[in-house]
Every structure is written in structure tokens, then in C-alpha cells.
Amino acid sequence: MISDRSLKVAVLGCGSVGSQVVRLLREQADDLAARVGVPVELAGVAVRRLDAPREVDLPADLLTTDARGLVTRDDIDLVVEVIGGIEPARGLILAALEGGASVVTANKALLAEDGPTLFEAADKAGRDLYYEAAVAGAIPILRPLQESLAGDRVTRVMGIVNGTTNYILDKMDSQGAGFAEALAEAQELGYAEADPTADVEGFDAAAKAAILASLAFHTRVTASDVHREGITEVTAGDVASARDMGCVVKLLAITELIGGDVSARVHPVMIPRDHPLASVRGAYNAVFVETESAGQLMFYGQGAGGAPTASAVLGDLVTAARNLVAGSKGAGESAYAARAVLPMGETITRYHIAVDVADRAGVLAAVATAFAEHGVSIQTMRQEGRDDDAQLVLVSHEATDAQLSATVEHLQGLDIVRGVTSVMRVEGEHE
Numbered sequence: 464m465i466s467d468r469s470l471k472v473a474v475l476g477c478g479s480v481g482s483q484v485v486r487l488l489r490e491q492a493d494d495l496a497a498r499v500g501v502p503v504e505l506a507g508v509a510v511r512r513l514d515a516p517r518e519v520d521l522p523a524d525l526l527t528t529d530a531r532g533l534v535t536r537d538d539i540d541l542v543v544e545v546i547g548g549i550e551p552a553r554g555l556i557l558a559a560l561e562g563g564a565s566v567v568t569a570n571k572a573l574l575a576e577d578g579p580t581l582f583e584a585a586d587k588a589g590r591d592l593y594y595e596a597a598v599a600g601a602i603p604i605l606r607p608l609q610e611s612l613a614g615d616r617v618t619r620v621m622g623i624v625n626g627t628t629n630y631i632l633d634k635m636d637s638q639g640a641g642f643a644e645a646l647a648e649a650q651e652l653g654y655a656e657a658d659p660t661a662d663v664e665g666f667d668a669a670a671k672a673a674i675l676a677s678l679a680f681h682t683r684v685t686a687s688d689v690h691r692e693g694i695t696e697v698t699a700g701d702v703a704s705a706r707d708m709g710c711v712v713k714l715l716a717i718t719e720l721i722g723g724d725v726s727a728r729v730h731p732v733m734i735p736r737d738h739p740l741a742s743v744r745g746a747y748n749a750v751f752v753e754t755e756s757a758g759q760l761m762f763y764g765q766g767a768g769g770a771p772t773a774s775a776v777l778g779d780l781v782t783a784a785r786n787l788v789a790g791s792k793g794a795g796e797s798a799y800a801a802r803a804v805l806p807m808g809e810t811i812t813r814y815h816i817a818v819d820v821a822d823r824a825g826v827l828a829a830v831a832t833a834f835a836e837h838g839v840s841i842q843t844m845r846q847e848g849r850d851d852d853a854q855l856v857l858v859s860h861e862a863t864d865a866q867l868s869a870t871v872e873h874l875q876g877l878d879i880v881r882g883v884t885s886v887m888r889v890e891g892e893h894e
């Protein structure tokens with residue numbers, strides 16, 4: 464009986480997040496014991512290098528490089544996985560569950576690639592698998608989707624779920640900086656990694672989009688189902704163009720229901736400056752949820768960082784620990800709806816398009832015809848400059864992404880068009 468003894472926790476990884484989990488476990492031991500009902504004891508910490516400097520003081524006898532040995536110890540009740548990546552994290556989580564431990568993880572990459580294998584293992588073992596920290600760090604968003612909104616119907620989720628790209632786009636907007644300049648500044652200040660690919664190409668946000676889509680729509684969506692475009696092609700001109708329209712450029716993870724199917728995508732968008740997501744500055748994250756009954760909800764906060772992420776991990780740990788003490792288990796995966804994921808071409812969007820054109824008679828008609836031929840109607844069109852400098856800036860009404868990209872291709876083939884200089888989707892206004 465756990466209620467007669469302390470609950471033993473193994474932590475896998477002691478880096479940015481793990482060190483803060485370990486610190487909080489020890490500093491808040493009294494509160495945690497009161498909240499769980501029994502003492503919560505740190506039983507071991509697995510790392511790769513025993514002699515690496517740590518942000519937390521740890522008795523040497525708690526540290527081990529034998530992660531598998533630690534998770535399969537008979538006395539371990541709960542395993543926190545904060546190593547990251549696919550292997551050995553997956554094998555260790557499966558071994559922990561098989562051994563009868565509940566698991567808390569912050570590993571978005573693994574959940575987005577192979578969540579169902581982990582959920583099935585947790586179900587089979589009758590144990591919990593929680594992962595609040597995997598999406599938007601400290602922000603409570605997964606539990607609200609799974610529990611608080613379980614009686615409602617979610618129709619759409621749009622999130623700024625990557626702090627690095629939000630920081631870069633915010634710099635481009637507020638200082639008129641180009642992408643390369645804003646990225647260099649983000650790297651200098653520690654907001655971007657030396658290799659920023661996972662962030663700026665949208666891989667990190669796509670993993671989170673898959674997790675959000677699965678939970679919001681009770682289905683299975685993996686990272687490879689998510690249409691992904693990063694921000695490397697966003698220019699200072701795009702950002703200025705957005706500003707002229709009263710918009711701001713953001714990288715959004717968007718998932719929504721379209722005719723019963725799920726659309727899941729990550730790409731830069733222009734959103735109106737009065738949209739709640741437009742006010743999310745710097746490296747902050749926010750998730751905007753639309754539901755049938757609750758209407759619009761916004762969840763905002765720090766999406767990364769050791770202590771903020773550890774807060775989410777500890778929240779899961781307390782919930783899983785309470786369940787162990789009560790001899791119960793939380794709700795597992797809910798994928799009963801088994802929805803199809805729409806190809807990007809069938810997703811309904813709007814486009815902002817800037818076209819360099821020759822300033823001569825018939826240009827407007829030719830451009831309008833290109834739109835009409837693909838069944839896309841134009842919401843606004845304005846001309847900027849004259850002669851060699853003439854540019855048309857158009858915003859479409861909603862159409863499928865395939866219709867819109869065919870229109871752009873058509874425009875590129877017209878001899879009166881010198882170039883399509885900016886193409887960006889527009890979100891945040893319902894038609």
C-alpha cells in the first residue's frame with residue numbers, strides 16, 4: 464500500500480527541465496506530501512555524464528548513468544522522463560510502465576511521433592501517462608482540453624507554441640529587422656539554439672500541433688500528418704505589408720474541424736492586430752481555443768524554460784501520485800472519433816498576395832481573371848506605386864488552399880506579372 468509509505472520518484476535527465484524538477488521536488492517536499500497524502504521521495508536521477516556541472520546540488524548516490532536499471536527498480540512508483548528525443552526515451556518509458564510505474568514526460572517529439580504506443584502501454588499497465596509540459600511549457604492547455612472542455616465541442620485551436628519564432632517575428636515587426644538579423648539577436652540572447660532548424664522550420668510547432676489536434680478532436684494525429692512551413696521565407700516586406708493591412712505576422716499551429724475531418728498545420732499567417740494572439744510578444748506562448756458552447760478561450764504564459772516547464776511536470780506528478788495513492792488511474796487516450804486528416808490542398812484558407820506588375824491597361828482585368836478562373840473571389844485589391852514600381856496587393860476570400868496556390872501559379876505565368884513577391888495565409892477573421 465502506497466498510503467503507508469513514501470512514493471518513490473525516478474527522474475530521467477537532469478538538464479534545463481530535469482534540474483528544476485529535482486529542485487522543486489526537494490524544496491517543496493512538505494507541500495507535495497500534504498497535497499499527495501504521502502511523502503514524495505526522489506529515489507534516483509539518471510544522466511548521461513556523472514561529472515557534468517548541474518544547476519542543482521544532488522547527493523552523488525542519487526545520480527546514475529543506468530537509466531534502465533533505475534526505471535525497472537522494484538521500488539519506483541513514478542518516472543519523470545525529461546531526456547527528450549525518441550530513443551532511449553521511448554524504451555525507458557515503456558519499461559517504466561511495464562514495471563508498474565506511472566510516467567510524466569515533457570517529450571513532445573516522442574508523443575507526436577509515437578504517442579499511441581505509449582498510451583496503449585499505459586492502458587495495459589493500468590498506469591497514468593501525463594505530458595502537460597510537452598505543449599506550451601508552463602501553460603495549462605492539455606488538461607483543460609482533456610478535462611475542463613470534455614463536455615464541450617472544440618472547433619478550432621490556434622497556438623503560438625514556439626517562443627523562438629515568436630521572438631524573431633516580434634523583432635521583425637517592432638524593429639523592421641530582417642529574418643537573419645532577428646535570428647542572430649535571438650541566438651545572442653539565448654532564445655534560439657545554435658542550430659535553429661527545429662524551431663524556425665516549424666518542426667517543434669508541428670509536434671505540438673499533432674498533440675493538440677489529437678486531444679481537441681479525439682483522434683490520432685502524428686507530426687507527419689501536420690502540414691509544416693517555417694518562417695525562414697518571411698521577409699521584412701511581408702511584415703510591412705501585414706502592418707499596412709492592420710495585421711501582424713505570427714507562426715501559428717492551427718488545428719480545426721472541416722466537415723468532420725481534421726486540418727492540422729503550421730505556417731506563418733497574418734492576423735489582425737486586435738486578435739488576442741497578436742498581442743503575444745517576445746518568446747511568450749499562447750493557445751486560442753474556440754468551442755461550440757464556451758466560445759473563445761485564451762491560454763497565455765511562458766512556453767519554455769527550466770522552472771516554468773518543471774511547474775507543468777510537477778502538476779502532472781501530483782495528479783499521477785494522487786491516483787497511485789487512491790489506487791486509481793486518470794482517463795487514458797480518447798481517440799474514439801478516428802477522424803481523417805485533410806490534405807493541405809483541401810484546407811480552407813485566405814491568402815494575402817503581393818504581385819509586381821507592369822503598370823499598363825488590362826493588368827487589373829488579367830489578375831482578376833486569374834482569380835476567377837480558379838474560383839477564388841477577391842476581398843480587397845489595392846495598387847501601390849506606378850510604372851516599374853507598380854505592385855498589386857490582394858486579399859482573397861476563403862477558398863481551398865489548392866485553389867489559392869493554383870491562382871498564385873497562374874499569376875506567376877502571366878507576362879504582365881514581374882513576380883509574386885509575397886504570399887501569406889490570413890487567419891483570425893471568420894467569414
Ligand SMILES: NC(=O)c1ccc[n+]([C@@H]2O[C@H](COP(=O)([O-])OP(=O)(O)OC[C@H]3O[C@@H](n4cnc5c(N)ncnc54)[C@H](OP(=O)(O)O)[C@@H]3O)[C@@H](O)[C@H]2O)c1
Nearest residue numbers: 476477478479480509510511512545546547569570767768
Ligand atoms: N527546455 C525547455 O524549455 C523545455 C520546454 C518544454 C519541454 N521540454 C522538453 O523537456 C525534455 C528535456 O529538455 P531539456 O531542455 O531539459 O534537455 P537538456 O537540457 O538537454 O537535458 C537533457 C538531460 O538528459 C540527459 N540524458 C541525455 N541522454 C541520456 C541518456 N541516454 N540516459 C540518461 N540521461 C540522458 C542529459 O544528461 P547530461 O546532463 O549528463 O548530459 C541531460 O541531463 C525534452 O523532451 C524537451 O523537449 C523542454
